Amino acid sequence: xxxxxxxxxxxxxPPSTTMDELRxxxxxxxxxxxxxxxxxxxxGVDVIFVARLSPLxxxxxxxxxxxxxxxxxxxxxxTSAAAPxxxxxxxxxxxxxxxxxxxxxxxxxxxxxxxxPVLLMLAxxxxxxxxxxxxxxxxxxxxxxxxxVLLGLVPGVAAGIMRTAAAALGRPxxxxxxxxxxxxxxxLANWCLVFGNAGFPALGLAGSAMASVLSLxxxxxxxxxxxxxxxxxxxxxxxxxxxxxxxxxxxxxxxxGLPIMLTWVFEGALFGGAAMLxxxxxxxxxxxHAVALNIAAVAxxxxxxxxxxxxxRVGMAYGARDAAWxxxxxxxxxxxxxxxxxxxxxxxxxxxxxxxxxYIDVDAPxxxxxxxxxxxxxxxxxxxxxxxxAQAVAAGVLRGIQDTRVPMLIALFGYWVxxxxxxxxxxxxxxxxxxxxxxxxxxxLAVVSVLLLARWARRERIGLVRxxxxxx
Numbered sequence: 001x002x003x004x005x006x007x008x009x010x011x012x013x014p015p016s017t018t019m020d021e022l023r024x025x026x027x028x029x030x031x032x033x034x035x036x037x038x039x040x041x042x043x044g045v046d047v048i049f050v051a052r053l054s055p056l057x058x059x060x061x062x063x064x065x066x067x068x069x070x071x072x073x074x075x076x077x078x079t080s081a082a083a084p085x086x087x088x089x090x091x092x093x094x095x096x097x098x099x100x101x102x103x104x105x106x107x108x109x110x111x112x113x114x115x116x117p118v119l120l121m122l123a124x125x126x127x128x129x130x131x132x133x134x135x136x137x138x139x140x141x142x143x144x145x146x147x148x149v150l151l152g153l154v155p156g157v158a159a160g161i162m163r164t165a166a167a168a169l170g171r172p173x174x175x176x177x178x179x180x181x182x183x184x185x186x187x188l189a190n191w192c193l194v195f196g197n198a199g200f201p202a203l204g205l206a207g208s209a210m211a212s213v214l215s216l217x218x219x220x221x222x223x224x225x226x227x228x229x230x231x232x233x234x235x236x237x238x239x240x241x242x243x244x245x246x247x248x249x250x251x252x253x254x255x256x257g258l259p260i261m262l263t264w265v266f267e268g269a270l271f272g273g274a275a276m277l278x279x280x281x282x283x284x285x286x287x288x289h290a291v292a293l294n295i296a297a298v299a300x301x302x303x304x305x306x307x308x309x310x311x312x313r314v315g316m317a318y319g320a321r322d323a324a325w326x327x328x329x330x331x332x333x334x335x336x337x338x339x340x341x342x343x344x345x346x347x348x349x350x351x352x353x354x355x356x357x358x359y360i361d362v363d364a365p366x367x368x369x370x371x372x373x374x375x376x377x378x379x380x381x382x383x384x385x386x387x388x389x390a391q392a393v394a395a396g397v398l399r400g401i402q403d404t405r406v407p408m409l410i411a412l413f414g415y416w417v418x419x420x421x422x423x424x425x426x427x428x429x430x431x432x433x434x435x436x437x438x439x440x441x442x443x444x445l446a447v448v449s450v451l452l453l454a455r456w457a458r459r460e461r462i463g464l465v466r467x468x469x470x471x472x
Contacts, residue, residue: 014317014325021325021332025309028172029336033305035163035175040301042183042215043069046208049190057205060141063129064209068149070268071118075111075153076160077264081257082107083308084315084399085249086168091319097236104165104238106249110257111157122150141205148209155213155220162223168312169233171226178222186215259408260399266408270415270444277427277437285434288373291359292438296381296388299344303337303389307396310337314400318465326465330397330456334390341389348382377438384442387449394452401464403455410451419444 015021043065050061082103089099121128126143130136159178166174189211196202203210227238271293278289310333317325348355352375353362362371398407423440426432432439459465 014320014322015328018328018332021313021328022336025306025313025329025332025336028167028170028312029306029309031172031174031176032167032308033302035172035179036301036305037298038176038179038183040298042179042186045183045186045190046212049194050205050208053194053204056138056141059135059138060145061205061208063134063138064125064142064145064149065212066272067125067128068122068146068153068212070265071122072153072156072160073268074261074265075114075118075157077261078114078257079107079111079157079161079253080164080260080399081253081255081404082161083164083168083311084256084318084402085252086165087312087315087400088319088402090168091316091322093320100165100169100236101238101240102246102249103253104161104236105242105244106246106253107161107164108158108242109245109250110253111161112154115154115157119150119153122146122153145205145209148206149212152213152216156216159216159219159223162220162227165238166223166226166230166233167308168315169236171230171233172309174223174226174230178219178226181222182215182219185218186211189214256399256402256404259404263395263404263408263411266411266415270419270441273420274423274437274441277423278434281427281433284369285373288370288377289434289437291356291370291374292377292381294359295348295355295378296385299341299348299385300388300392302340302344303392306333306337306340307392309333310393310396311399314397315402318401321466323460323465326401326459329400333397334393334453334456337389337393338386341385345382345385348378348385352378352382373434376435380435380438380442384445387442387446391445391449391452394449394456397456398452398459398464401459403459403464406455407452410455411448414448414451415444418447 015024046061046065047058051058085103086100089096089103123146125146126139129139129142134142163175163178166172190208192198192200193203193207193210194205195207201207224239227233227236275286275289275293278286310329313329313333314326317329353371355378356362356371356374360367360370360374395407395411398404419440421440422443423437426436426439427434428436430436455462455464
């Protein structure tokens with residue numbers, strides 16, 4: 001994987017053909033997709049090791065990781081507004097070095113400021129879980145877990161911001177390599193600290209939390225060194241004058257980033273809410289739901305990576321005030337994202353048991369019901385693969401033209417009014433149970449997809465993008 005050749009030097013003009021744009025997009029999206037998949041593996045390592053301790057420890061780690069990841073990703077979503085801003089600055093090619101540095105610096109400021117209330121919240125994790133009705137012993141252990149893992153919040157957010165900066169500046173390969181490094185550190189640290197291998201003390205659940213902190217800290221350190229030492233990135237001197245505020249840029253990141261953060265939270269909470277609804281039906285349904293959802297989540301990493309790359313490509317075109325380039329970049333990204341999800345939909349439809357077999361023994365007599373339900377849910381997941389990919393990439397291209405507030409409102413309506421409402425109606429009102437809940441998810445994703453695509457199609461008519469002859 002090439003991490004040394006700049007993706008988009010400041011002197012580069014817009015791509016002349018669709019194939020040229022496709023090459024740029026794939027060159028940017030490929031490493032980001034790989035990094036997203038590796039990040040899923042990093043998140044799963046803790047569960048794999050802790051599962052060997054006890055059911056109570058596994059439950060505690062699951063709850064603790066859920067709260068930590070939800071808040072960490074929310075802050076990364078908040079600061080991800082730096083991506084379209086950096087891309088637009090590169091597209092304008094006026095004082096880009098100084099403006100890029102301001103965006104990265106203020107994104108770090110926003111992330112650190114946002115981390116303060118989150119740290120205070122995680123420090124009371126046991127109380128929060130008890131208030132939500134969780135088991136007292138599980139809440140106690142999860143609270144201790146979060147007391148340790150919260151130390152990884154700041155390096156985790158900082159790593160996310162630096163990853164965004166490196167990718168936007170044409171170095172997406174570093175995201176793949178650094179996440180691979182973090183995966184290796186996580187596996188080794190869990191092996192040493194959870195069970196006491198290689199002369200380390202056996203710390204159990206606390207060891208898993210320490211391994212997460214170590215992995216996140218290594219990522220932050222690695223990205224920091226990359227920004228300082230990479231020949232292309234160091235020209236921006238991204239840590240220069242780190243103490244100097246740029247309040248207009250700070251407010252701009254918050255203005256664009258807060259809707260992105262809320263959109264991610266709305267979507268994550270929808271799937272969390274679906275799991276809770278499954279829990280009202282039965283334990284077997286929850287297990288089948290978890291298997292099917294994990295398979296769908298792996299497939300989703302591809303359009304999600306394409307969306308991240310599309311934000312940068314469309315953002316550069318937006319900054320260059322080139323409406324034709326904006327259209328071409330968005331069209332290519334949507335075609336790649338939707339096309340890939342079409343292939344995964346066909347695969348899930350044709351061989352669902354093959355996918356399920358990667359998680360559980362499909363031939364074991366005790367798994368018959370779980371396998372049957374998981375196959376049913378995957379059939380529905382195949383239906384919404386296309387709309388899931390479309391809504392992810394559509395949101396990404398809209399972020400490229402710095403449109404985040406209305407897409408947030410669309411997400412709120414589609415996910416919660418349509419999606420969650422339909423899941424309750426079909427699952428419990430019409431007694432379709434798990435199938436009804438999954439159909440509700442599909443309905444919500446479909447509505448969000450259609451509305452976002454319609455907004456993208458109308459971008460010039462509603463003034464989001466103007467022709468090349470007028471300011472964007």
